[in-house]
Amino acid sequence: AQKITQTQPGMFVQEKEAVTLDCTYDTSDQSYGLFWYKQPSSGEMIFLIYQGSYDEQNATEGRYSLNFQKARKSANLVISASQLGDSAMYFCAMSIAAGNKLTFGGGTRVLVKP
Amino acid sequence: DGGITQSPKYLFRKEGQNVTLSCEQNLNHDAMYWYRQDPGQGLRLIYYSQIVNDFQKGDIAEGYSVSREKKESFPLTVTSAQKNPTAFYLCASSIIGGDTRGDEKLFFGSGTQLSVL
Numbered sequence: 001a002q003k004i005t006q007t008q009p010g011m012f013v014q015e016k017e018a019v020t021l022d023c024t025y026d027t028s029d030q031s032y033g034l035f036w037y038k039q040p041s042s043g044e045m046i047f048l049i050y051q052g053s054y055d056e057q058n059a060t061e062g063r064y065s066l067n068f069q070k071a072r073k074s075a076n077l078v079i080s081a082s083q084l085g086d087s088a089m090y091f092c093a094m095s096i097a098a099g100n101k102l103t104f105g106g107g108t109r110v111l112v113k114p
Numbered sequence: 115d116g117g118i119t120q121s122p123k124y125l126f127r128k129e130g131q132n133v134t135l136s137c138e139q140n141l142n143h144d145a146m147y148w149y150r151q152d153p154g155q156g157l158r159l160i161y162y163s164q165i166v167n168d169f170q171k172g173d174i175a176e177g178y179s180v181s182r183e184k185k186e187s188f189p190l191t192v193t194s195a196q197k198n199p200t201a202f203y204l205c206a207s208s209i210i211g212g213d214t215r216g217d218e219k220l221f222f223g224s225g226t227q228l229s230v231l
Binding site for chain 1: 147149154155156157158159162172202204206214215216218219220221222223224225227
């Protein structure tokens with residue numbers, strides 16, 4: 001069975017600085033996808049970025065980038081130039097099967113300080 | 115605007131009572147999902163459906179039931195057999211069979227907070 005581990009329960013970051021959120025995964029499948037979602041205090045889940053296991057380039061979406069190290073089974077999210085609105089819970093997730101059932105990590109709470 | 119609508123936003127259940135959470139989507143997505151989130155934790159899959167009139171159990175299906183009579187709707191019933199129902203429930207939908215797995219990303223509703231009286 002697949003597993004996602006986020007070892008940082010919470011972290012502070014200064015406004016305008018970059019922050020890296022750790023995510024490691026465990027699966028024996030060769031084909032899988034890795035996702036990051038943001039959950040503000042309002043509760044909805046907002047898709048941020050996706051990385052496929054066969055993608056050779058690290059994914060980027062605006063201020064979000066994914067540091068994908070396949071051999072180490074890690075998919076860390078980097079948020080550049082943090083903004084106050086980035087304060088939220090962040091979840092790493094993985095899918096291995098068709099139909100895209102996602103397995104989620106426990107999340108990291110980020111608080112951006114002005 | 116297209117999206118996923120969950121109702122109600124807050125729901126209270128008395129002991130021994132069944133309650134139903136509503137989830138409607140107008141994104142024309144084939145797949146729909148129900149997740150449970152406990153405070154400070156990640157999401158766990160309860161049930162999912164890839165086609166009308168068919169659904170599969172997720173990791174924590176005991177005490178829950180679902181139906182998929184229409185493509186747009188995937189209601190979740192929390193039965194009296196679920197002894198610890200207090201949680202935040204999130205419904206999601208996705209396409210199936212995109213060009214990449216990333217095309218199959220989940221779109222979420224705004225959630226229902228269920229509490230026990």
